[in-house]
Structures are given as C-alpha cells and as structure tokens.
Amino acid sequence: MKLSIDMDQRYAKMRAHTATHLLHAELAKIFPNTKQAGSLVDSDLLRFDFYANNLLTPEQIRDIENNVNQTIFKAFPVDLIETSFEEWVKLWAKAFFEEKYGDEVRVIRVHDGDKNISVELCGWTHVSNTRDIWAFTIISQEAVASWIKRITAYTWPKVIEKLHNYEEILDWASKTLDVKSYAQINEKISKYAKENSELQQRVESLETASIRATLQSAQSRSNSDFSKIIQLPIGTNFKALTWIVKEIFQSEKSLLLYTDEWNYVIITDGSVSAKELAKKYNLRWGGSDMMAQWKDESVKAI
Ligand SMILES: [Zn+2]
Structure with a gap:
C-alpha cells in the first residue's frame, strides 16, 4: 500500500516536472532572453519563477496552455541522454553557464523527431512520453519581484480539481444571481452593475x-x-x-x-x-x- 502511494506521488511529480520543461520552452518563445529564477515541483503542482519585466497577458497564458496541451496530446518522446558536457554544449546548449556541471551531464530532450520541443540539463526523473502528463493548466501568475514573475500550474489530475473549484464558484454565482445556466451569469452581472450605478447616482x-x-x-x-x-x-x-x-x-x-x-x-x-x-x-x-x-x-x- 505504502509503495503504491509512493509510486503515485512519484508519477505525479514526474508529470509536473516534465510539464515544467514544456512551460519553460513556451516562455522562452515569448521572452527569448528569460532565464529560470527558481522552481518548485510537487505532486501535479509546479511553480516556475523566471526573469521578465512584464506579466503575461491573458491571451499569452491561454496560448501557453494550448501549446503545452498540444505537445501533450501529440505524444512526443521524452528522451534521457547521458553525454559529456562538451557534447552537450556543441549540440544544444543555449546559455546558463553560471551553474557548474560535471564532465557527464544528463539532458532531457522532448522532441518531434528532428525538431526539439525542449532540451534541458536536468538530473530529475521524467515521464517517458508527453502524453503521460495528460493535461496542463496554469492557475496563477504573479510578480515575485518587479523583474521576476511566477507561474503556478497543475498537471492531471489536479486540472480536474481546478475545474471543480471553478464549478463550485460558478454554481454559487448562479444560485446567488438566480440564473439557470452559467451562460446567463455575465448578462445578469452586467445588468446588476448598470442598475447599481444608476441607483448610486x-x-x-x-x-x-x-x-x-x-x-x-x-x-x-x-x-x-x-x-x-x-x-x-x-x-x-x-x-x-x-x-x-x-x-x-x-x-x-x-x-x-x-x-x-x-x-x-x-x-x-x-x-x-x-x-x-x-x-x-x-x-x-x-x-x-x-x-x-x-x-x-x-x-x-x-
Ligand atoms: Zn528539470
């Protein structure tokens, strides 16, 4: 029993960790000079700090979610390559050489044949195929400092947890606003806001x-x-x-x-x-x- 819980948690962290690499790769498309400023990986939960002056727009967040989920659905292989540091620099290194690496390095490469989706030096254990992440969603974005932004995200099955939380909020709103479907919430709130400002006047x-x-x-x-x-x-x-x-x-x-x-x-x-x-x-x-x-x-x- 204990063993199976440990395995569950291990897989949950593997999902979150591989998703962190995919998120990093998406962020690098938006902020080409960004670097990781820290990260935390837990069971189906990840937090990623990176250098950027601006927060992401809601559209950019949506795009990142879509792209990461596309990568998941397309079931790309996640390869572990053990190689020499020189070889790594020659093949794929972008630039984070403040960190010290030994002669042998582990490279985690997510790819679509010739095309690299993500290549990072990493000592952690990962899922072997992106489809094993199942799903990815961003739950928050904040500024930790003016030049450091933080994204917190979930992988499956916490994605469902997020949906349930939102559903609870929407159910409460529907009940409070006395509407029959979620689609009517917007309309009712706009109506109340208009009435409220008229009443205020x-x-x-x-x-x-x-x-x-x-x-x-x-x-x-x-x-x-x-x-x-x-x-x-x-x-x-x-x-x-x-x-x-x-x-x-x-x-x-x-x-x-x-x-x-x-x-x-x-x-x-x-x-x-x-x-x-x-x-x-x-x-x-x-x-x-x-x-x-x-x-x-x-x-x-x-
Ligand atoms: Zn990693």
Missing part, C-alpha cells in the same frame, strides 16, 4: 437634496469662534456635505457642523485657521487650513 442626488434641505432648515447657534454651529442627523454623508456647505454658506467666516456620531467638520473662509480652531477646542485635527474634520467626542461640548 439616484442615491447621491437624493442625498445632496436632503443635505441641502437639512442645512437650510437647521437650527443653528453660534459662539465667539463659530458664526454657525449646526448639529446634523446621524448618518449624514460628510463627503457630500462639505461642498454643499461651501455653496450655501459662502459668506460665513467659520462653521462647525457635527453629528451625534461625533463626526465633525470645521469650514472657514480662510480668514481664520480651521486647524487653530480645532486645536483651541482640543479637537483631533485632519485636513487643510480651511477645513478640519475628524471624529471626536469633545465636539459635543462646544
């Missing part, structure tokens, strides 16, 4: 109207520092508030507006400093010299 204009009405009818008091002190209803949108206040109370020297949630804003015409006024009343200050705003309970004592 309506809410904003209602909010503006309501703030304007509140400000115009609000009871105000004053003290020696503020020509108007106005308490506003809880939930007032302070972001929308400030420009409406500026418009309505243009001629006021200094205003203090606050809510029972202790959001406050001080707006001045510039002749007095909002920052100084906030300081005078021990209010936490944030903003510009003409406008201070924060959340501070001390404002209720003013």
Whole structure:
C-alpha cells in the first residue's frame, strides 16, 4: 500500500516536472532572453519563477496552455541522454553557464523527431512520453519581484480539481444571481452593475437634496469662534456635505457642523485657521487650513 502511494506521488511529480520543461520552452518563445529564477515541483503542482519585466497577458497564458496541451496530446518522446558536457554544449546548449556541471551531464530532450520541443540539463526523473502528463493548466501568475514573475500550474489530475473549484464558484454565482445556466451569469452581472450605478447616482442626488434641505432648515447657534454651529442627523454623508456647505454658506467666516456620531467638520473662509480652531477646542485635527474634520467626542461640548 505504502509503495503504491509512493509510486503515485512519484508519477505525479514526474508529470509536473516534465510539464515544467514544456512551460519553460513556451516562455522562452515569448521572452527569448528569460532565464529560470527558481522552481518548485510537487505532486501535479509546479511553480516556475523566471526573469521578465512584464506579466503575461491573458491571451499569452491561454496560448501557453494550448501549446503545452498540444505537445501533450501529440505524444512526443521524452528522451534521457547521458553525454559529456562538451557534447552537450556543441549540440544544444543555449546559455546558463553560471551553474557548474560535471564532465557527464544528463539532458532531457522532448522532441518531434528532428525538431526539439525542449532540451534541458536536468538530473530529475521524467515521464517517458508527453502524453503521460495528460493535461496542463496554469492557475496563477504573479510578480515575485518587479523583474521576476511566477507561474503556478497543475498537471492531471489536479486540472480536474481546478475545474471543480471553478464549478463550485460558478454554481454559487448562479444560485446567488438566480440564473439557470452559467451562460446567463455575465448578462445578469452586467445588468446588476448598470442598475447599481444608476441607483448610486439616484442615491447621491437624493442625498445632496436632503443635505441641502437639512442645512437650510437647521437650527443653528453660534459662539465667539463659530458664526454657525449646526448639529446634523446621524448618518449624514460628510463627503457630500462639505461642498454643499461651501455653496450655501459662502459668506460665513467659520462653521462647525457635527453629528451625534461625533463626526465633525470645521469650514472657514480662510480668514481664520480651521486647524487653530480645532486645536483651541482640543479637537483631533485632519485636513487643510480651511477645513478640519475628524471624529471626536469633545465636539459635543462646544
Ligand atoms: Zn528539470
């Protein structure tokens, strides 16, 4: 039993490793000067780091997946060649000579007769034919550093696992959006997004109207520092508030507006400093010299 699990894992790693070589070969077509910056091979899982300034586009990712899967379907042989380092350099070497190799090297060559698909120096064990990988899919791409990108990919049977994960997400989305097929998800989301932006616009204009009405009818008091002190209803949108206040109370020297949630804003015409006024009343200050705003309970004592 133990032996068969070990064998399963061994094959799973062999699939992932040969797929790493195929991925490397595809990346080299897109980034001719790229080099491997690291890699991790696990059971039907591979992570490949390479030097590149840009991330791949979704189309490039799709192309790589298609090409690697084509190589898999075409059942190309994966040969192990043991040869001398000199012979290898003569025959196939591209250039990664920072690494040290002994006199004898192992070359893994995936080929279609005369045509090389991938040739790499490698000490690992591989599948003997690309069809044994069965399937390949990229699950993510990220920038590890600005000049190093990372691709994580699956080989069979994790490809099915990815499909199942996506299916779960799509099932959830279909249920949540109340549609009968995956094909309707796009349409429904676009419809909701459009409705949402229309509603947002309506809410904003209602909010503006309501703030304007509140400000115009609000009871105000004053003290020696503020020509108007106005308490506003809880939930007032302070972001929308400030420009409406500026418009309505243009001629006021200094205003203090606050809510029972202790959001406050001080707006001045510039002749007095909002920052100084906030300081005078021990209010936490944030903003510009003409406008201070924060959340501070001390404002209720003013
Ligand atoms: Zn290798």
